[in-house]
Amino acid sequence: MVFIDALRQRWQQHDTLVCVGLDPEPAKFPAQLHGRPDAVFEFCRAIIDATADLACSFKPQIAHFAALRADDALERLIAHIHAQHPGIPVILDAKRGDIGSTAQHYVSEAFDRYAADAVTLNPYLGRDSVQPFLDRADKGVILLCHTSNPGAADLQDLDVGGKPLYQHVAQIIARDWNTHGNCALVTGATWPEQLAEVRSLVGDLPLLVPGIGAQGGDVEAVMRNGRTADGNGLMISSSRAILYAGQGEDFAEAARKAALELRDSINRYRKH
Numbered sequence: 001m002v003f004i005d006a007l008r009q010r011w012q013q014h015d016t017l018v019c020v021g022l023d024p025e026p027a028k029f030p031a032q033l034h035g036r037p038d039a040v041f042e043f044c045r046a047i048i049d050a051t052a053d054l055a056c057s058f059k060p061q062i063a064h065f066a067a068l069r070a071d072d073a074l075e076r077l078i079a080h081i082h083a084q085h086p087g088i089p090v091i092l093d094a095k096r097g098d099i100g101s102t103a104q105h106y107v108s109e110a111f112d113r114y115a116a117d118a119v120t121l122n123p124y125l126g127r128d129s130v131q132p133f134l135d136r137a138d139k140g141v142i143l144l145c146h147t148s149n150p151g152a153a154d155l156q157d158l159d160v161g162g163k164p165l166y167q168h169v170a171q172i173i174a175r176d177w178n179t180h181g182n183c184a185l186v187t188g189a190t191w192p193e194q195l196a197e198v199r200s201l202v203g204d205l206p207l208l209v210p211g212i213g214a215q216g217g218d219v220e221a222v223m224r225n226g227r228t229a230d231g232n233g234l235m236i237s238s239s240r241a242i243l244y245a246g247q248g249e250d251f252a253e254a255a256r257k258a259a260l261e262l263r264d265s266i267n268r269y270r271k272h
């Protein structure tokens with residue numbers, strides 16, 4: 001299914017804006033998984049199965065797998081999501097961005113090798129670096145606009161002709177790059193004013209909002225400033241606060257409880 005349609009279906013029919021981030025860190029795994037050869041797969045699969053009905057999307061972060069030589073586990077996890085939880089889109093968080101000929105290989109990596117439904121990209125190299133992704137009209141292209149980290153302001157807030165750079169990024173992508181309707185933007189939960197600015201510039205464009213949970217973003221501020229008029233429009237992602245909510249045998253249930261609490265706290269602010 002087309003990424004954006006799958007996402008809308010999750011928002012509306014499954015009543016959730018929660019994006020479950022998959023950022024495996026073996027040192028934080030529960031004791032029963034320590035030393036197991038396929039621990040990354042087993043840990044993430046347990047989280048996926050425990051939270052699937054609460055998720056509008058899953059977002060594996062590629063460096064967390066590649067650094068562990070667990071690319072194969074990532075492939076199998078995405079295949080598992082598609083087979084066991086069909087209809088839940090997978091966002092490969094890779095933050096790619098390179099000249100067009102190399103970008104073609106990143107396209108194959110994300111969509112052919114890993115079978116992701118969407119990918120995160122850095123727009124710094126400009127339109128031609130993103131075009132091979134935009135051309136895959138059924139896939140989501142999620143571009144960094146105002147990131148969640150403290151250093152986001154260093155470049156993204158620079159004044160360019162009377163307004164900050166991130167506002168140009170938002171406008172150019174929404175107006176010029178979104179010809180197939182498959183673009184979305186990353187706007188961190190830790191910058192609620194900028195989130196409101198972006199929402200006012202891009203209409204109903206979907207926004208991926210990391211920074212809730214471990215980075216301290218506030219759900220109410222995100223909802224007030226980022227939701228669309230119909231109470232949707234957001235993929236509010238949380239990784240560590242869900243994945244490592246519990247360290248014991250019942251880690252998957254603890255993760256489910258954390259995801260449920262996040263979904264419910266978001267839903268309190270969807271329609272007001």
Ligand SMILES: O=C(O)c1cc(=O)[nH]c(=O)n1[C@@H]1O[C@H](COP(=O)(O)O)[C@@H](O)[C@H]1O
Nearest residue numbers: 061093120147148188210214215238239240
């Ligand atoms: O593109 C992202 O997902 C992303 C963008 C951003 O601005 N900030 C950000 O934290 N992320 C990612 O979102 C996840 C946040 O993890 P937690 O802070 O544990 O919820 C990490 O995988 C980050 O790489």
